[in-house]
Amino acid sequence: MRFALVNDEKANPQPKVHGRCPHCGEEVISKCGRVKIWHWAHKSREVCDPWWENETEWHRAWKDNFPKEWQEISALDPETGETHIADVKTSHGMVVEFQHSTMPPEELAARERFYGNMIWIVDGLRSDLDLGYFRIGLGSTPIQTNPLAYAFAWSGPDRRLAGRSHLAAESSKPPAY
Numbered sequence: 001m002r003f004a005l006v007n008d009e010k011a012n013p014q015p016k017v018h019g020r021c022p023h024c025g026e027e028v029i030s031k032c033g034r035v036k037i038w039h040w041a042h043k044s045r046e047v048c049d050p051w052w053e054n055e056t057e058w059h060r061a062w063k064d065n066f067p068k069e070w071q072e073i074s075a076l077d078p079e080t081g082e083t084h085i086a087d088v089k090t091s092h093g094m095v096v097e098f099q100h101s102t103m104p105p106e107e108l109a110a111r112e113r114f115y116g117n118m119i120w121i122v123d124g125l126r127s128d129l130d131l132g133y134f135r136i137g138l139g140s141t142p143i144q145t146n147p148l149a150y151a152f153a154w155s156g157p158d159r160r161l162a163g164r165s166h167l168a169a170e171s172s173k174p175p176a177y
């Protein structure tokens with residue numbers, strides 16, 4: 001996680017600081033090493049959200065497009081009793097999830113059910129193979145130009161997007177082809 005509560009303030013990890021998880025209230029420890037991105041870790045277990053994925057610079061850069069108050073917003077699922085932390089939840093209630101890794105289709109469906117009003121931002125540049133499939137899936141003509149957006153139909157084996165046919169791919173600059 002990027003944020004913990006330190007003196008009741010939403011705080012970034014700093015070396016040798018303890019805080020509380022804003023979602024479950026448990027003690028968290030700052031992890032400020034050289035390999036992984038600086039983050040907060042629960043003292044006694046994995047992150048309290050079973051859907052959480054370890055973050056990279058890619059996640060943080062995306063989250064930074066949004067105000068801090070909108071980042072890492074949790075809600076309790078009354079059916080499962082699980083807590084889920086949205087990467088971003090806007091003040092209008094839309095959830096934005098930044099997805100770098102693959103996930104089982106059941107989890108993808110469960111997340112969409114839980115969040116309802118949401119969009120996915122998927123890292124399509126993890127490999128040349130991803131990029132190739134991404135280009136195949138893009139429509140030839142943008143559906144709008146400002147911001148630039150294409151209708152998108154995923155055709156590759158990547159399970160992050162299996163069955164998604166109405167996703168719009170958006171970029172601040174035109175694709176280089």
Ligand SMILES: [Zn+2]
Pocket residue numbers: 021022023024025026042047048049
């Ligand atoms: Zn927690």
